[in-house]
Amino acid sequence: LRLAHRFFASYAADSSLGNKRFKADKRQQAGLLFGLSLCASFGPLATISTQINIDEEHSISEYVDLARLVGGICTVLIGVTGMSAAYLQLIHDYGNNLLTGGLVLLVQTAWIPYVVEIFAIAKVASTGTGFIDPALNPTENDVKFVGAMGALGHLAYGFCFLGGVASMAFTLYAYQLGKPEIRAAGYYRGRLQMYATMVAIAGLTQLMLGSYALQTYGAGPTAGAINVGQFTIYYPGASIVVGLIYLLVNIYGLARAFGIVIPGRHDHTYQFGIFFQYFSTLFVQILFQISHAPGNTFADEAPSRACMILAAHIFVSFLDYKMRALPEHLPDNYYGMPLKEEKNEEEEALATDEDV
Numbered sequence: 001l002r003l004a005h006r007f008f009a010s011y012a013a014d015s016s017l018g019n020k021r022f023k024a025d026k027r028q029q030a031g032l033l034f035g036l037s038l039c040a041s042f043g044p045l046a047t048i049s050t051q052i053n054i055d056e057e058h059s060i061s062e063y064v065d066l067a068r069l070v071g072g073i074c075t076v077l078i079g080v081t082g083m084s085a086a087y088l089q090l091i092h093d094y095g096n097n098l099l100t101g102g103l104v105l106l107v108q109t110a111w112i113p114y115v116v117e118i119f120a121i122a123k124v125a126s127t128g129t130g131f132i133d134p135a136l137n138p139t140e141n142d143v144k145f146v147g148a149m150g151a152l153g154h155l156a157y158g159f160c161f162l163g164g165v166a167s168m169a170f171t172l173y174a175y176q177l178g179k180p181e182i183r184a185a186g187y188y189r190g191r192l193q194m195y196a197t198m199v200a201i202a203g204l205t206q207l208m209l210g211s212y213a214l215q216t217y218g219a220g221p222t223a224g225a226i227n228v229g230q231f232t233i234y235y236p237g238a239s240i241v242v243g244l245i246y247l248l249v250n251i252y253g254l255a256r257a258f259g260i261v262i263p264g265r266h267d268h269t270y271q272f273g274i275f276f277q278y279f280s281t282l283f284v285q286i287l288f289q290i291s292h293a294p295g296n297t298f299a300d301e302a303p304s305r306a307c308m309i310l311a312a313h314i315f316v317s318f319l320d321y322k323m324r325a326l327p328e329h330l331p332d333n334y335y336g337m338p339l340k341e342e343k344n345e346e347e348e349a350l351a352t353d354e355d356v
Contacts, residue, residue: 018336023093025335026175030089032318033168036311037082040165043307044072044113046300068120071113078106082165085172095176103169110165114158121151121229133224136217145212150228153205156198157230157308163195164311180335185326189257192319196253199312203246206231206285210239221292230305231285234292242285249273253316256323263324270320278313282306 047068085100124130125147128140138146174180213226214236226233233239253270255261263270286305290298327334 016336018333020336022175022180022335025180026095026172027090027093028318029168029172029175030086032314033082033165033172034086034090035314036161036165036168037079037086039079039161039307039310040075040082040110041079043079043304044075046304047113048072048076050300067116068113071109071116074106074109075113078103078110078165081106082169085169089172089176095172097173097176100169100173100176104166104173107162107166107169110162114154114162117154117158117229118151121147121154125151131228132226133222135224136222136226142216146209146226146228149205149209149212150231153202153209153231154229156202156205157312159198160195160202160315161308161311163191163198164315167191167315181330183326184330185323185328188319188322188326192257192316192323193254195316195319196250196257199316200247200250200254202230202312203243203250205243206239207243207247209233210236210241210243212236214240225293225298227298230308232289232293232298232301234289238284238288242280245277245280249277250316253320256320263320265324267324268321271317274313274317278309281309281313285309 081099081103085096085103088094088096088099125144128143131143131146131150132138171183174183209226209228209231210233213220213222213233217223217226217236219237220233220235222234222236231239249270252261252273256263256270286302286309290302293299
């Protein structure tokens with residue numbers, strides 16, 4: 001009887017701890033989803049407000065402008081829905097499956113603004129004029145190279161942002177349905193490998209842009225701006241420094257993700273590196289470069305870029321943490337409930353007994 005009592009007491013304690021883990025993980029996901037959704041709500045507002053104009057002379061006249069408007073509205077809807085689902089889970093510990101499931105469906109439209117923007121960059125680059133201030137006397141090849149780097153950088157940032165929102169929406173939905181079984185350390189390791197690569201690509205494009213501008217137009221401040229995608233350059237050296245920070249920090253992150261460097265459970269060096277990267281992005285890549293534009297030319301782009309770049313920092317940091325904090329395979333009752341894999345084994349065993 002004592003052994004039975006100890007067994008059931010131990011099981012109850014594990015179940016209680018598992019329930020606490022389950023709630024804590026859901027709130028982690030909801031908190032990250034709320035932050036990214038907030039950025040999704042605010043980021044496109046400048047784009048939407050510039051595309052909506054009742055003056056016929058300045059009304060939308062191109063399909064690109066219309067697509068930008070539609071994409072911006074979709075992104076805001078994703079942000080508002082994401083904030084609502086995340087708020088309920090984070091503050092009230094209440095998960096609405098229909099609301100979160102609707103977010104999972106709605107987030108599929110988030111590709112629209114990023115594809116449209118890349119198409120718009122390519123369209124301008126094909127003309128051989130744009131992106132580079134005429135005062136710098138750019139050649140057609142200069143414009144095409146800058147356009148290619150701008151499109152690649154925008155793709156990398158957009159991939160991280162869209163992937164961050166979508167991943168948190170899918171994960172929270174799975175947890176609300178009581179199906180967390182596949183999201184062990186390996187799940188987050190694979191995603192860290194992919195997203196850290198995209199962040200490194202974002203840094204590489206900025207490094208190449210800065211190097212090209214330094215060689216072509218000098219150390220700066222340049223006579224005019226190079227402005228494309230997520231980048232504005234007046235001081236090429238500053239872009240080179242930020243690009244190098246991105247590469248070094250995320251090569252280290254990839255080394256952790258691929259097992260070349262084995263981080264301990266409490267090894268937060270990558271998180272410190274990401275914080276330094278975010279600091280350099282916010283104050284050097286965005287504020288320092290844009291503040292040199294005469295007449296606040298690009299001032300309206302600063303808030304949108306600050307929203308866009310958040311996922312490239314906080315999401316990969318989250319993935320690295322979960323990769324270290326979770327076991328390789330979630331044991332039964334880890335979350336205070338039988339996992340789906342265990343349930344399937346039990347059902348197969350019962351079915352076999354019945355057949356016999």
